[in-house]
Amino acid sequence: MRDAGGQVTEFDFLTKAPKAGGAYALPGAVAGFAAMQKQFGALPWQRVVAPGEAFAATGFPVSQALAARLASAQNILRLDATLAGEFLDQNGAPLAAGTETRNTALGLTMTQIRQYQADGFFKGDVAARIVAWSAAQGGGISAQELAATTALQGPARSRGTGSFVTWLPGSRTGAGAFTSSVMDNLSRGLRATRDPGAAMSNAARASLAGFGVGALPRDLGSTGFAAVDANGTAASCAVTMNGPFGSGRTASGTGVVLAQTPSSTAGLASAFLTPVIATSGGQVALAGAGAGGPNGTAAALYAVLEASGGRTMGKRGDLRGTGSAPYDTVNMVSCDDQACVALTDPGAHGAGVAAEVLVAGPLP
Secondary structure (H helix, E strand, O other): OOOOOOOEEEEEEEEEOOOOOOOOOOOOOHHHHHHHHHHHHHOHHHHHHHHHHHHHHOEEEEOOOHHHHHHOOOHHOOOOOHHHHHHHHHOEEEEOOEEEEEHHHHHHHHHHHHHHOOOHHOHHHHHHHHHHHHHOOOOOOOOOHOOOOOOEEEOOOEEEEEEEEEEEOOOOHHHHHHHHHHHHHHHHOOOOOOOOHHHHHHHHHHHHHHOOOOOOOOOOOOEEEEOOOOOEEEEEEEEEEOOOOOOOOOOOOOOOOOOOOOOOOOOOHHOEEEEEEHHHHHEEEEEEEEEOHHHHHHHHHHHHHHHHHOOOOOOOHHHOOOOOOOOOOEEEEOOOOOEEEEOOOOOOOOOOOOOOOOOOOOOO
């Protein structure tokens, strides 16, 4: 998160494994979004949460991106009554793009979050339901750990990249170590070949090998977004459920799908989250995130290296992916002296918008 004065702060609210173990992770996103909103938000918390609350309660259309994920995860959806009711039709087939669906229980949960901020999720009735459901399913989530959930924060790690100063995840997370490795390997690879796809794929593979990581799940259940406003405030965020639809289980009465514990097979997902903010001459030049596994990290860093070397990033096709990731891997906001433009992964179905006023803060 970059404030209007140029200070960049890193917020860490990744999922955590409960002390008692179990298949379900301690959620952290609501705490992280609330902390960012309190310090940097330009709108009241209630106005930030209300649109998402309304979508859950009254309905929203399935996007092309979501339809693609539903098709590949339908066997997971069938095992949970709430997910099946929300995303499968009467014949058990995934909903097509454009079909409207809703999650009324989640709408009620978001009402509690709108009214009581983070306490509406981590304490009170919603928390009690999550704890009771986890216990009934053999999970280890406790009321004490939920109530104590906070977002860690501190100065982000900066790195000079050509004409840019680039802020990347810090060393206290796995994402910080992996990002540094990919940046080094990609810098060398781009000097050795004119094929950016090959350079990105090679950099990701080399970094995975360096950390002793072998095969990874095809879908790690991650996503990212970014926003920049006219005052130079910027937010870049990447989050993960540690697998497609997390654990694939919904805490009864809440509409909340719980993430898989980080100790699961997909628990490495957080190491491949790559929020990035880059400045040139003290002004925001890029803000975005790679969140499609190691390929997303490589794609995000490729955009930074290319732009810092003088290449204009002004249209969607200027972003490049490795071509081997099944879903969206990268989203960026690119700015110059005149305007900012939203760039989405050219090989997938991301969304971008330009408005008269962009509020840097958590999106509902």
